[in-house]
Amino acid sequence: AQSVTQLGSHVSVSEGALVLLRCNYSSSVPPYLFWYVQYPNQGLQLLLKYTSAATLVKGINGFEAEFKKSETSFHLTKPSAHMSDAAEYFCAVSLYNNNDMRFGAGTRLTVKP
Amino acid sequence: DSGVTQTPKHLITATGQRVTLRCSPRSGDLSVYWYQQSLDQGLQFLIQYYNGEERAKGNILERFSAQQFPDLHSELNLSSLELGDSALYFCASSLGFSYNEQFFGPGTRLTVL
Numbered sequence: 001a002q003s004v005t006q007l008g009s010h011v012s013v014s015e016g017a018l019v020l021l022r023c024n025y026s027s028s029v030p031p032y033l034f035w036y037v038q039y040p041n042q043g044l045q046l047l048l049k050y051t052s053a054a055t056l057v058k059g060i061n062g063f064e065a066e067f068k069k070s071e072t073s074f075h076l077t078k079p080s081a082h083m084s085d086a087a088e089y090f091c092a093v094s095l096y097n098n099n100d101m102r103f104g105a106g107t108r109l110t111v112k113p
Numbered sequence: 114d115s116g117v118t119q120t121p122k123h124l125i126t127a128t129g130q131r132v133t134l135r136c137s138p139r140s141g142d143l144s145v146y147w148y149q150q151s152l153d154q155g156l157q158f159l160i161q162y163y164n165g166e167e168r169a170k171g172n173i174l175e176r177f178s179a180q181q182f183p184d185l186h187s188e189l190n191l192s193s194l195e196l197g198d199s200a201l202y203f204c205a206s207s208l209g210f211s212y213n214e215q216f217f218g219p220g221t222r223l224t225v226l
Contacts, residue, residue, distance in 0.1 A: 032211055043115065043203055043217035044156075090156060094211040100169040101146070101215060103156045 002027040002093045004074075006104035014112050019063075019078040021107045023091030026072065033074040034092040034101070035065055044090060050074060061085070086111045116140065117218035119204050125224045131192040134221045138185055138206030144168070145187040146207070146215055147179055151200035162187055163209050194225045 007022040025031055032051050036044040048059025055067040065076045074091060088108050094101040116139035126132055138145050147159040149172075158171035162181035173179075176194075181187045191198060201222050205215035 034214060036217075043117075043219050044205075044215075045115070045217070046214045049214055100158065100161065100171070101211075102158065103148075105155045 001100075001102070002031060002095050003102055004033075004091045004093045004104040006089075006091050006107050008107055009105060010108045010110065012110040012112060013081045015083055016080050019076070019081045019085065019109065021076040021089050021091075021109065023065075023074045023076065023104060024072050025074060025091075025093045027093060027095055029095050031093045031095060033065075033067060034094075035059065035063070035074075035076050036090045036092060036103075037061075038088045038090065038106075040087075047076070047089075081109075081111045083111050083113065085109060115216040115218065117204060117206050117216050119202075119218035119221050121221060122219065123222050123224070125226065126194060127226055128194055128196060130194050130225075131190065132194065132223065134189040134191070134202055134204075134223075136187045136189070136204030136206075136218060138187070138204075139216050142206035142208055142216070143185065144207045144209040144215075145181055145185070146205040147173075147187070147189050148203040148205065149200045150203060150220075154200075156203075159189070191223070196225050199223055199225045 034049045035047040050067045058064045091104040118137045143164045149157045159173040161169040179189045201220045203220045204218045207213040207215045
């Protein structure tokens with residue numbers, strides 16, 4: 001079965017600094033990978049997804065992620081953090097041969113002024 | 114607005130009781146997923162239905178059950194409730210293929226007293 005591991009349950013950055021949220025996946029077949037964001041008291045919202053096309057995926061709100069098969073990673077980055085980016089971020093994986101999406105434990109991003 | 118609706122938004126009940134949570138998927142989506150989110154367990158996949166049939170099962174307790182109706186709305190039934198069942202319950206929907214992102218509803222917050 002597939003799984004993802006998010007390194008770091010809490011990440012704190014200053015406004016304007018680089019955001020890097022780490023995600024490593026495990027799967028026996030090529031995966032589909034997703035990043036979701038959850039703002040307080042809301043449901044999850046898709047930021048971006050990788051479905052075996054370009055390895056560098058651009059999402060909403062200036063976020064992007066790069067699929068690296070050799071490192072089994074799909075880290076999320078944003079060049080310059082904004083206060084509004086403070087939220088919880090979830091990495092998720094699914095496989096072509098099942099519809100069972102598995103989520104990581106989440107990383108809470110704090111942005112300091 | 115994701116297009117996924119969940120009712121009720123909040124539910125307060127007592128231990129031992131039974132409740133039903135309702136979800137209406139986005140128009141055109143055939144798959145419905147249920148998740149439980151709590152502070153200690155994180156986001157847990159419970160169960161998936163596709164076009165009325167159970168497709169995948171996650172960490173769903175035997176006291177919990179779900180179904181998807183011909184009009185594609187879904188209900189999650191929680192019985193013999195315990196204090197530990199207090200959580201946010203999310204419904205998500207997708208077209209039904211593993212590379213399709215899931216769209217999340219706003220959630221139902223269940224409090225068991």
